[in-house]
Amino acid sequence: MQKKGAQRERILHLLEEEGGVTEDVVRRISLETGVPEADIWGTGLFYTLVSKPGKRVRVCDGLSCRIKGSDELFSKLRDAGKECEPVSCLGQCDRAPATLDEDLEQVCYGVEARGIVPDDPELPMNLGGPVRDSYSSLAKARETGSDAVIAEIEAAKLQGRGGAGFPAHIKWKGVRGQKETERYVICNADEAEPGTFKDREIILRQPHLLLEGLAIAAYAVEAKDICIYIRGEFTSERRMIEKALEAASEKISDFTWTIYNGHGAYICGEETALIESMEGKRGMPRLKPPYPTEYGFRGKPTLMHNVETAACVPAIVERGGEWFKDLGKTEPGTKLYCVSGHVNKPGVFELPLGVTLDELVEVAGGYDGEPVAFSPGGPSSGFLPISRRDVPLDFGHLSKEGSMLGSAGLVVLNDSVDMAKATGWQLDFFERESCGQCAPCRIGTRYLRRQVDSFIGEGDPDALEFAEDVGWEMEEGSICGLGMVAAKPLESAMKYFPEAFGSRSKQ
Amino acid sequence: MSSTEFDIKINGRTCTASKGETVFEVAAREGISIPTLCHDTRLEPAGACRVCLVEVEGQRRLEPGCAWKVSEGMEITTESDRIERHRKVLYGLYLADHDLDGEGLPVETANGNQLRELAQKTKPLALHSVDAPRVGRPEDVNPYIAFEPDLCILCARCTRYCDEVEAVNAITLANRGSETTIATAGMRGLLDTTCELCGGCIDTCPTGALIEKKSPDPLPADAKTVRSTCNFCGVGCQLDLHVVGTNGTSRVAKVTSPPPGETVNDGNLCIKGRFAYDFIHHEDRITEPLIRGEDGELHPATWDEAITAAAEGIGRVKEKYGADALGFVSSSRCTGEENYLMQKISRAVYGTNNIHQCSAT
Known part of the structure; x- marks a missing residue:
C-alpha cells in the first residue's frame, strides 16, 4: 500500500548512496522518506548491489x-x-x-579481443562508424508527425530486440491510444542475459542514436518523460549516457530525462519487474494483463524498449521502414549479434537478421577448437547441437527449434566442455536470479540445479528422473518469462546431448 | 440480466458474470471449487502460489483464477489432465520445500495446513528435498507469534495482510530466490518493530508457518467452538472460542475470528481479542456480584440485591449532598448503546452532568 506522502521511489537510490543495507541506514531512510522500515529492509535485501554494506x-x-x-x-x-x-x-x-x-x-583480466563490424554507413546502427549525433531523424519526425513515424515503424516490421521480438509498432499504438495523457517512455538498459553485451556497445559507441530513438518514440506516443533504467554494474556506460545527454541537451530539451540505476538483479530486465524496481519495490514481476502500455510506471501508460530497439529507430525514420525491413535475411532489419565462448574474435556484429551460425562465426574470426554446441540467446534459449548450425538465427526459426533468439547473445562451446557441467552453470544462474515470488520458479530452479549437481557428483542418471516434469511445470506455472525458460538448458541438453547425461563415474 | 452482466462458461456450464469480476468470484458463486493457497478475500489477488491456475480458452498459458478478470463469452476449464499434471508437479515442488511428517505429507499444525489437505487430494510427485536456505527469527522473544520457516510457502499472505489490511508493515518478504523469507527490519523481534501483535498473520497463514506461541499444538478433535462477542471494547467483534475439556474443567485454549465476510470484524482481531483470554480462567476473576457487609468483607449476592444496594447508596449520597456530588464513569469496553444509557441515568435519573467515559480523554 502506498503510504500518503511516502517517497518510495527514492529508497533504492538512498540505499546505494549510504553504501548498502544496515539497520541504522534503514532507520534513517525510513525517517527521511516515510516508507516503513520493513519495506526498505525487504526491498534492499532483494538487490545484490545494496543488500549488504562494504565493498568487494x-x-x-x-x-x-x-x-x-x-x-x-x-x-x-x-x-x-x-x-x-x-x-x-x-x-x-x-x-x-x-x-x-x-x-x-x-x-x-582476459584478452582484449573485441570484434566489431567496420564502418559501414549502410548499417542502421553502424557501431564501428563515426558518432552519429545530428538528431536529424528527430527533426524529420517532428516534421512528418506522429502518425507518419508510427507508420514507418510498422512498415519496418521492427521487432523488440530485448528478447521477445514483439512488434514495436503495436506497443507504440497501444500507448498512443490511451486516454491517460501522463505517459512514460522507458529504455530497458538492464542488459544482463548471460552472453549478451550489445547494449553496452551501443551506449559506448553510439549513445546519441539511443537518445534520438527514445526521443522519437516519446514524440510519437506523446510522452514527456523518458527514463533510462541502466544496470548498476554499468558505471562507465552510465557516464557515457550522462555525457551524451549534456551534449544533446538543446536538441532534446522538450523531454524530461531521468536515469535510474539497477541494483543487481537480473529479473529487473523483465519489464514489469523493472517498473517495480523504479518504484522502489522488490523486483518481482507483475501479473499480466494489464500490460505496461496500459498500466506501467506509476500506473500510467508506458512504452518500454530495449536499447537496441530504440537505436534502430533513427535509421528507420530517416531512410524508411521498407529500407530497414529489406536489410534482413529471413526477418526484418539488421541485428546486433553478440558472440563469445569458443570463437577466435568474440564481439558484437551487426548483421542481417537471419544469418546462420557459420556466417556469424566467420565474422567472429572462426571457431576456436571443434564446436559441439551453441546457445543462441543466453541461458534462456538452452543449447542447440552444432548440427543445427544452418538454422537462421532469427526469432521465428529458433522458436520452432524450441529455442529462442532472445537478445542474440550467442555462446559457442567446443568439445572441451562437459555439457552436464555447462548445464549446471546455467541452472546455477537461474537459481540465483529467481525472484522467489512463485513456487514453480523458486523451488524448481533450485531443485533442477541440485539434481544436476547430484548427477555430476554421483554419476547416477536417476537423479534426473523427474527433471522433465519439473521443467514442464516451470514453463506452465511460473509467473514470468524467467521461470518459463529456466529449465531450457537442462531440457535441451538432455535432448541433444543424451550421452552427457548417461551413467558416469563419481566425481 | 442487467446491462453489465454477461455469460461465461466454466467447465461447460453457463454462468452469469459481471464486468470486473474474477474467475474465482464467479466460480465461488456457482459452487465450483478452485484450490488456492495465497488467496484471501481481504487482499488484492497476488497470483503467487499458482495453485489456482485454470485454462482460459484462447490463452496459451494457464492463468491464475484469483486474478483473471472474466469477459463476455470467456470459457474456463478448472479440471483437465493438464491441470491435474500441473497440480501434481506443483504440489511436489511445494513438498520438496516443506517440513513433512512420517507419511511424507506436510505436517499438521496448530493452525491446520492447507497444503496437507491439497496433497491428500492430489498425489504429489515425490521429489527430493531442495533444502532451501530460508531463515527464521528463532531469537524473537515476543510472547504470541512464532514463525517456522520450514513450513512457509512464501505466498506472502502475512506480509500483504500486514500491509493492505492493518497498514502496519512490520513484516516483509526479504532476500531473493530460494532464500526468500518473511523478515522484519534488522531481523528484530516483533516487539521491536511496528507490529501490533494483532495475530492477523497467523490467521491468514495457510500452512501454519505462523502459529500462536500460547497454543502451539493442534487442538484435540473434540474441541468445541463457541461463538461469542469480544468484550474488550464496543466494536462487537465476533470470536470463536475454542474450548477443550469437559464440563467443569473446560478451558478456552485458543481464540480465532470467524472467517472473513461473515461478521463485523471481517476475519480480523486485535491483540486483546485474539490473545488476552487468560483472564477467563484466572483465580482472581470476579464471577458473581459481591456486596461489602457491615463486617467489612465482601459477600456473594444476587444481581437484584447488588443493583438494589447500589441504587440505595447512590440515592443516599444525592439526598445528603445533592446530585452534583455524584459522578458517573463508563468504560470503553461498553457499547455505544450502553454508554448512552449511562449518561441517561446520570442526567435524567439523577440530574447531574457529571458523566465521563474513560476513552473521552
Whole structure:
C-alpha cells in the first residue's frame, strides 16, 4: 500500500548512496522518506548491489566466463586477500573472464579481443562508424508527425530486440491510444542475459542514436518523460549516457530525462519487474494483463524498449521502414549479434537478421577448437547441437527449434566442455536470479540445479528422473518469462546431448 | 440480466458474470471449487502460489483464477489432465520445500495446513528435498507469534495482510530466490518493530508457518467452538472460542475470528481479542456480584440485591449532598448503546452532568 506522502521511489537510490543495507541506514531512510522500515529492509535485501554494506570485487560466473576460467580467477583473487563475490553475467563476455573492482569499474583480466563490424554507413546502427549525433531523424519526425513515424515503424516490421521480438509498432499504438495523457517512455538498459553485451556497445559507441530513438518514440506516443533504467554494474556506460545527454541537451530539451540505476538483479530486465524496481519495490514481476502500455510506471501508460530497439529507430525514420525491413535475411532489419565462448574474435556484429551460425562465426574470426554446441540467446534459449548450425538465427526459426533468439547473445562451446557441467552453470544462474515470488520458479530452479549437481557428483542418471516434469511445470506455472525458460538448458541438453547425461563415474 | 452482466462458461456450464469480476468470484458463486493457497478475500489477488491456475480458452498459458478478470463469452476449464499434471508437479515442488511428517505429507499444525489437505487430494510427485536456505527469527522473544520457516510457502499472505489490511508493515518478504523469507527490519523481534501483535498473520497463514506461541499444538478433535462477542471494547467483534475439556474443567485454549465476510470484524482481531483470554480462567476473576457487609468483607449476592444496594447508596449520597456530588464513569469496553444509557441515568435519573467515559480523554 502506498503510504500518503511516502517517497518510495527514492529508497533504492538512498540505499546505494549510504553504501548498502544496515539497520541504522534503514532507520534513517525510513525517517527521511516515510516508507516503513520493513519495506526498505525487504526491498534492499532483494538487490545484490545494496543488500549488504562494504565493498568487494565481483567476478562474473556466466557461461562464457566459466569456460575462460572465472572459477580459477575467483580463487586467485580470494587467495590474494580480496573480498570476492560471484556475480551473474557482467556483459563483458568478449573479455572473459570479466571482473568489476570494488567501485564497480571494469577490470580486464582476459584478452582484449573485441570484434566489431567496420564502418559501414549502410548499417542502421553502424557501431564501428563515426558518432552519429545530428538528431536529424528527430527533426524529420517532428516534421512528418506522429502518425507518419508510427507508420514507418510498422512498415519496418521492427521487432523488440530485448528478447521477445514483439512488434514495436503495436506497443507504440497501444500507448498512443490511451486516454491517460501522463505517459512514460522507458529504455530497458538492464542488459544482463548471460552472453549478451550489445547494449553496452551501443551506449559506448553510439549513445546519441539511443537518445534520438527514445526521443522519437516519446514524440510519437506523446510522452514527456523518458527514463533510462541502466544496470548498476554499468558505471562507465552510465557516464557515457550522462555525457551524451549534456551534449544533446538543446536538441532534446522538450523531454524530461531521468536515469535510474539497477541494483543487481537480473529479473529487473523483465519489464514489469523493472517498473517495480523504479518504484522502489522488490523486483518481482507483475501479473499480466494489464500490460505496461496500459498500466506501467506509476500506473500510467508506458512504452518500454530495449536499447537496441530504440537505436534502430533513427535509421528507420530517416531512410524508411521498407529500407530497414529489406536489410534482413529471413526477418526484418539488421541485428546486433553478440558472440563469445569458443570463437577466435568474440564481439558484437551487426548483421542481417537471419544469418546462420557459420556466417556469424566467420565474422567472429572462426571457431576456436571443434564446436559441439551453441546457445543462441543466453541461458534462456538452452543449447542447440552444432548440427543445427544452418538454422537462421532469427526469432521465428529458433522458436520452432524450441529455442529462442532472445537478445542474440550467442555462446559457442567446443568439445572441451562437459555439457552436464555447462548445464549446471546455467541452472546455477537461474537459481540465483529467481525472484522467489512463485513456487514453480523458486523451488524448481533450485531443485533442477541440485539434481544436476547430484548427477555430476554421483554419476547416477536417476537423479534426473523427474527433471522433465519439473521443467514442464516451470514453463506452465511460473509467473514470468524467467521461470518459463529456466529449465531450457537442462531440457535441451538432455535432448541433444543424451550421452552427457548417461551413467558416469563419481566425481 | 442487467446491462453489465454477461455469460461465461466454466467447465461447460453457463454462468452469469459481471464486468470486473474474477474467475474465482464467479466460480465461488456457482459452487465450483478452485484450490488456492495465497488467496484471501481481504487482499488484492497476488497470483503467487499458482495453485489456482485454470485454462482460459484462447490463452496459451494457464492463468491464475484469483486474478483473471472474466469477459463476455470467456470459457474456463478448472479440471483437465493438464491441470491435474500441473497440480501434481506443483504440489511436489511445494513438498520438496516443506517440513513433512512420517507419511511424507506436510505436517499438521496448530493452525491446520492447507497444503496437507491439497496433497491428500492430489498425489504429489515425490521429489527430493531442495533444502532451501530460508531463515527464521528463532531469537524473537515476543510472547504470541512464532514463525517456522520450514513450513512457509512464501505466498506472502502475512506480509500483504500486514500491509493492505492493518497498514502496519512490520513484516516483509526479504532476500531473493530460494532464500526468500518473511523478515522484519534488522531481523528484530516483533516487539521491536511496528507490529501490533494483532495475530492477523497467523490467521491468514495457510500452512501454519505462523502459529500462536500460547497454543502451539493442534487442538484435540473434540474441541468445541463457541461463538461469542469480544468484550474488550464496543466494536462487537465476533470470536470463536475454542474450548477443550469437559464440563467443569473446560478451558478456552485458543481464540480465532470467524472467517472473513461473515461478521463485523471481517476475519480480523486485535491483540486483546485474539490473545488476552487468560483472564477467563484466572483465580482472581470476579464471577458473581459481591456486596461489602457491615463486617467489612465482601459477600456473594444476587444481581437484584447488588443493583438494589447500589441504587440505595447512590440515592443516599444525592439526598445528603445533592446530585452534583455524584459522578458517573463508563468504560470503553461498553457499547455505544450502553454508554448512552449511562449518561441517561446520570442526567435524567439523577440530574447531574457529571458523566465521563474513560476513552473521552
